Amino acid sequence: MSMPLTVVIFGATGDLAKKKLFPALYQLCLHKHLPRSLDIVGYGRSDVNLPEFINKQCAGIKEDPQYAKHLFTSRIRFHAGGYDEDESYARLAASICEYEATQPAANGIGNRLYFLSVPPSVFGAVVDAVSKHGRAPAGGFTRLMIEKPFGRDSGTFAELNQLTSSCFRESQLFRLDHYLGKEVILNIPTLRWANQIFEPVWSRQYIESVQLTFKEDLGTAGRGGYFDSVGIIRDIIQNHLLQAFMWLAMEPPTAMSAAEIVKAKVSLLRSVSTLYLGDGDGGGGFGSVFLGQYSRHGDEPGYLDDKTVPAGSTCPTFAACVLEVNTARWRGVPFLFTAGKGMDERVCELRVRFKPQPHNAMMGIVGHQNELVMRIQPDEALYIISVAKEPGITAEQVRKPVVMDMSYAQQFTGAYLGDAYERMFLNCARGDQSLFVSEAELFEAWRIFTPLLHEIDERRPQPVRHPFGLYPRGYHEWVAARGVTIRETWN
Ligand code: BG6
Numbered sequence: 001m002s003m004p005l006t007v008v009i010f011g012a013t014g015d016l017a018k019k020k021l022f023p024a025l026y027q028l029c030l031h032k033h034l035p036r037s038l039d040i041v042g043y044g045r046s047d048v049n050l051p052e053f054i055n056k057q058c059a060g061i062k063e064d065p066q067y068a069k070h071l072f073t074s075r076i077r078f079h080a081g082g083y084d085e086d087e088s089y090a091r092l093a094a095s096i097c098e099y100e101a102t103q104p105a106a107n108g109i110g111n112r113l114y115f116l117s118v119p120p121s122v123f124g125a126v127v128d129a130v131s132k133h134g135r136a137p138a139g140g141f142t143r144l145m146i147e148k149p150f151g152r153d154s155g156t157f158a159e160l161n162q163l164t165s166s167c168f169r170e171s172q173l174f175r176l177d178h179y180l181g182k183e184v185i186l187n188i189p190t191l192r193w194a195n196q197i198f199e200p201v202w203s204r205q206y207i208e209s210v211q212l213t214f215k216e217d218l219g220t221a222g223r224g225g226y227f228d229s230v231g232i233i234r235d236i237i238q239n240h241l242l243q244a245f246m247w248l249a250m251e252p253p254t255a256m257s258a259a260e261i262v263k264a265k266v267s268l269l270r271s272v273s274t275l276y277l278g279d280g281d282g283g284g285g286f287g288s289v290f291l292g293q294y295s296r297h298g299d300e301p302g303y304l305d306d307k308t309v310p311a312g313s314t315c316p317t318f319a320a321c322v323l324e325v326n327t328a329r330w331r332g333v334p335f336l337f338t339a340g341k342g343m344d345e346r347v348c349e350l351r352v353r354f355k356p357q358p359h360n361a362m363m364g365i366v367g368h369q370n371e372l373v374m375r376i377q378p379d380e381a382l383y384i385i386s387v388a389k390e391p392g393i394t395a396e397q398v399r400k401p402v403v404m405d406m407s408y409a410q411q412f413t414g415a416y417l418g419d420a421y422e423r424m425f426l427n428c429a430r431g432d433q434s435l436f437v438s439e440a441e442l443f444e445a446w447r448i449f450t451p452l453l454h455e456i457d458e459r460r461p462q463p464v465r466h467p468f469g470l471y472p473r474g475y476h477e478w479v480a481a482r483g484v485t486i487r488e489t490w491n
Contacts, residue, residue, distance in 0.1 A: 003140060004037035004103040004110035005429065006096050010126050011117035012042025012078070016147070018057045020178075021115060022076075024421035026058075029075075030067040031416075033426050037103040037110075040076045043092065047080040083122035089129040096134070109139040113428060116146050124163050131167035145174045145428050148239055149230065150437070153453055154446040161439050174428045175437040179240040181420030181427075183408065184350075184376045186435075188247040189256065191374070191382065198372075201354070203329045208369070209484045210248060211336045211351040212241045215343035219294060219301065219468065220317070225308035227341075228315045231456070233289075236339040237319060238449045243437070244350055244376070245335060249325055258433035262440055269444035273324045277455035283474035284464030288452055290479075291463035292318030292472030294342025300468035303342065314460045317341045318472055322482045323448070336484045344469045348376040353485065368401045371487065380408040380417065385487075 007025065009017050028034045042053060054073045063069040079095070081088025100110035114130050116123065127144070136142045146164070151157030164173055179185055192198055201207070214236050220227045227235065250268045253260040278287015294317050295302035303309060303317050318340035325335065354370040357363065371385040383405045390398040408417065427435050466472035479486060 002035060002037075002105070004039065004100055004106050005035050005113065006039040006041065006099060006110055007113045007115065007425075008041045008043055008079075008092070008096075008134070009115045009117065010043045010083075012057065013044035013046055013048065013053070014117055016117045017042065019060055020419065020421045021117070021425075022058050023061050024419055024425055026061045026067075026069070026072045027418060027422050028425055029072050030064050034429065037106065038075050039096070039099045039110075041092065041096070042076060042078045043081060044078070045080070045082055048078065050076075050078050053078045083118065083125045083129075086129065086132075089133040093133040097137075100137075100140075107139075109137050111140045111429075112136045112142050113425075114142075114144045116144060120149060120160075123160070127164055127167055141172075141431065142168075143172050143174055143428055143431070144168060145176050145424070147176055149234065150175060150239075150442055151446065152230070152234060153450040154443070155450075157442055157446050161442070165439070170439060171431075171433070173436075173439075174424075174433065175439075175442070176424050177239050177243050177437050178420040178424060179243050179376075180435045180437075181423035182376050183417050184374050184380050184382070185244055185247060186423075187382070188244075188374070193252055204331060204333045206354055207333055208353045208355045209334045209336060210245075211338070211353065211484065211486065212244055212248075212349075213351070214241060214339040214348045215345060216341045217343055217346050217469070219303060219342045220306050220309065222306060222308060224303060224306035227317075228309050228313050231315045231453075232317050232319045232339050232341065233321075233449065233453060233456075237321065237337050238445055239437075240348075241337045241339060242445055242448075245323065245337070246441070248350060248352070249330060249335065251327075251329070256434065258436075258438075261434050262438045266438075266440045266444055268325070268327075269441060269448065271326045271330075272444075272448050273326065274448055274450075275321060275323075275452040277452055277459065277461065280461060281474070281478070283478075284462070284472055285474055285478040286461065288321055289456075290318075290320040290472070290475055291316040291456070291461060292340065292466050292475065293463040294318065294340070294468045295465040297467035297469055300342070302465075302468065314462055316456070316463045318343075318463070318466065318475075320475060320479065321452070322484070334483050336479060336482070338475075338479075342468045343471075346378060350374040350376070368399070369485075382406045 009021055011017060025040060054076060058073055061069055079092050100106055101108045112134060114134065116126055118126055151160045192202060246265045246268055250264040253264040275288045277289060280286050284291045293303050296305055304313060320336060320338040323335040323337065352372040356369050368387045373383050375381040383403050385401050386404055387399050388402040390400050424435065464472035464474055476486065
């Protein structure tokens with residue numbers, strides 16, 4: 001890539017820019033994945049001076065001896081402006097043109113990548129302004145990386161989509177779900193389709209349930225104001241876990257191209273039943289969903305103790321739901337999605353639980369079931385829970401569950417796994433949309449969740465209040481009633 005590239009970050013003074021975006025850009029520069037002519041512009045409303053901005057927003061960058069941090073930060077400039085100030089966008093565009101004009105062999109042409117990390121209230125204004133002022137001259141590309149939320153239901157997504165697609169082509173829109181850039185999720189197609197041992201058993205004939213779990217040992221910690229308008233289903237389940245589900249359950253695409261992957265994902269989503277709340281069981285359990293909310297436990301404050309959360313909020317910080325997939329491969333296999341903040345640990349994993357071994361004369365009833373676990377974080381790993389004969393000279397053979405473990409740290413010693421945002425920036429800069437979210441899949445994703453979310457918003461069912469770090473009471477019974485057995489320990 002020799003053409004100059006300008007990366008503009010809208011919302012540059014925010015948390016995401018500090019924790020993820022600037023460190024990701026630094027790593028990409030360190031590994032020489034971005035062009036030498038690289039201009040990074042932070043756009044924000046507050047009129048901070050550049051050294052202050054860099055000090056604060058680039059504090060999290062881990063400097064590598066191969067690439068001095070100051071070389072990276074010298075590429076950054078800050079542009080202060082309001083999101084509704086036409087004139088500010090015009091000045092920004094002029095400064096980009098000026099930069100492009102000074103680059104050797106660029107003929108005044110450059111590529112432009114706009115990252116929108118802004119609240120929904122100003123999203124439309126930014127898209128409009130980029131379309132009006134910020135397009136690259138002919139010969140260069142203009143691409144937008146957009147962070148969730150992509151609306152809050154089918155209707156609001158349709159409006160948002162109307163807005164973006166009236167200004168930009170689908171090929172210019174890179175809707176980002178950073179879970180699609182996580183190494184273990186990226187490995188699912190290889191695991192399924194490059195190994196002969198998995199695909200033949202990847203169906204209702206051998207699989208009892210699939211469990212997708214996300215837990216965080218953090219609460220909202222003073223940022224509950226935003227979370228309260230969203231809830232855990234919109235925050236995690238409808239996007240991050242649903243994307244992992246798509247890779248686990250889709251039929252093999254005919255090619256690993258963005259277009260074919262989207263076809264396979266959409267076709268899968270079309271076969272998933274729409275969720276409705278259903279009747280309550282007197283606890284947090286309803287027909288389609290189980291809802292919880294963490295409360296104070298020891299020193300850990302509860303959700304309602306967060307000053308930014310409205311008093312008495314019933315917003316779920318924990319939820320579980322079971323998706324039914326109506327295809328020949330999956331009919332009858334429950335896909336259990338569970339997500340919670342304020343839990344005992346930070347973990348995200350996908351667990352495929354196999355049916356029991358049928359009785360056979362030699363083994364009798366084995367009593368243990370195999371599980372294939374994909375641990376997305378922490379400590380990326382793939383492992384299989386199998387059964388082995390316990391070593392020893394005994395009269396009877398004793399069998400016990402053992403773990404066949406493939407931890408990334410051991411298997412790929414010294415490999416650089418990087419952060420999901422690095423891959424997403426890189427793929428966007430390369431124009432590869434295969435890891436981004438298409439409008440077609442979002443229409444389907446919202447179709448599945450919208451009736452349920454509307455009922456939760458309107459009926460405000462009471463979630464089960466559970467102490468920080470513990471599962472809500474009734475969750476395991478609710479899950480068991482849906483045909484899912486959860487192993488007591490996580491491995
Ligand atoms: C974000 C959610 O999309 O993902 C956050 O809005 C959540 O609530 C975060 O904490 C988790 O991301 P990761 O990469 O830390 O697992």
